[in-house]
Amino acid sequence: xxxxxxxxxxxxxxxxxxxxxxxxxxxxxxxxxxxxxxxxxxxxxxxxxxxxxxxxxxxxxxxxxxxxxxxxxxxxxxxxxxxxxxxxxxxxxxxxxxxxxxxxxxxxxxx
Amino acid sequence: xxxxxxxxxxxxxxxxxxxxxxxxxxxxxxxxxxxxxxxxxxxxxxxxxxxxxxxxxxxxxxxxxxxxxxxxxxxxxxxxxxxxxxxxxxxxxxxxxxxxxxxxxxxxxxxxxxxxxxxx
Numbered sequence: 001x002x003x004x005x006x007x008x009x010x011x012x013x014x015x016x017x018x019x020x021x022x023x024x025x026x027x028x029x030x031x032x033x034x035x036x037x038x039x040x041x042x043x044x045x046x047x048x049x050x051x052x053x054x055x056x057x058x059x060x061x062x063x064x065x066x067x068x069x070x071x072x073x074x075x076x077x078x079x080x081x082x083x084x085x086x087x088x089x090x091x092x093x094x095x096x097x098x099x100x101x102x103x104x105x106x107x108x109x110x111x
Numbered sequence: 112x113x114x115x116x117x118x119x120x121x122x123x124x125x126x127x128x129x130x131x132x133x134x135x136x137x138x139x140x141x142x143x144x145x146x147x148x149x150x151x152x153x154x155x156x157x158x159x160x161x162x163x164x165x166x167x168x169x170x171x172x173x174x175x176x177x178x179x180x181x182x183x184x185x186x187x188x189x190x191x192x193x194x195x196x197x198x199x200x201x202x203x204x205x206x207x208x209x210x211x212x213x214x215x216x217x218x219x220x221x222x223x224x225x226x227x228x229x230x231x
Contacts, residue, residue, distance in 0.1 A: 008151065031210045032218065043201055043222035044154070051212050088153065092210035092218075098169065099144070099209040099220070103153035 004091050006102035014110050019076040021105050023089030026070070033065055033072045034090040038104065044088055047074070079109045113138045117202050117223035124192055125231050132187045132226050134202030142205045143185040144169070144220070145177065147198040154201065160185055161208060192230040200226045 003026040013019045021035075032051055036044035050056045050063040050072065062075040072091075076083055089102040115136045124130055136143065144159035146169075156169030160179040174196055176188040185204075189196060206217040213219075 006153075032212060034209070034219070043225050044220075045222070046216075046219045049216070049219060090154075090209075092208075094210045098156060098159075100156070100170070101146075101154040103151060 004089055004100050004102040006087075006089050006105045008103055009106040010108050011105055012108045012110060013079050015079060015081060017079050017109075019079045019083065019107055019109070021074040021076075021087050021089075021107065022071060023073065023091075023102050024071045025089075025091045025100075027091075027093055028067070028070065029094065030067075030070075030091045031094045032092040033063070034092075034099075035061075035063060035072075035074045036088040036090060036101075038086045038088060040085070047087075076107075079107075081109045081111050083107060084109050113221070115202055115204055115221050115223035117200075117226045119226060120224060121227050123229045123231065126193055127191050130189050130192060130228075132189075132200055132202075132228070134185045134187065134223060135183050136185075136204040136221070137183065138204065138206070138221065139182065140204035140206050140221075141182070142208045143179065144203050145175070145185070145187045146201045146203065147171065147196075148201060148225075149198050157187065157200075189228075192228075194230050196228065197230045198228060200228060202226075 035047045038044040048063045064073045086104040092099045145157040146154040158177040160166045202223040203220040
């Protein structure tokens, strides 16, 4: 059973701090990795995708992928109260054709 | 506007009464998928479709059926709903399958607004 694991949180950080969200996955042949954000009562929306080892930056967001250690993380710099949401890690597997989501980490940014 | 439309958004029904949740996308996407979201369990894939007449099971297909007769539509059918199917359901689509690398974002899922289903 392929798995994607996230800390459920809630993770609480003060405004302006760096929020670090982590995700581990079980299958070494994983192909694509995604971070989605879901506000309460809303549908998920993509923040970032990453395919290669290393860092990928987009504005205040940085995704980090380490395939050898089977983890992917999301850093949010200068966190804002508007970043308060649940963050979903998703991993796609070429074998079996699936996209599997973690259970999500709830982030709360306090003013 | 490019979107995925689900209906109904909210439904309360009783055990055993067949129901269909419709999903339609206007982006000519090939890949479509249904997920259910339950507290503490995240999004779990029910069924997905690579194209017209091509469907396959996800991780939790029991009790559900789907069809893909047209590219734009991917209805989710509950033949005999039970209380354990009470959940929040999301339909999603993308131009290509999520596992196909794409620098243009063709493999990124667009989600519908969700359908909250309660089975009594």
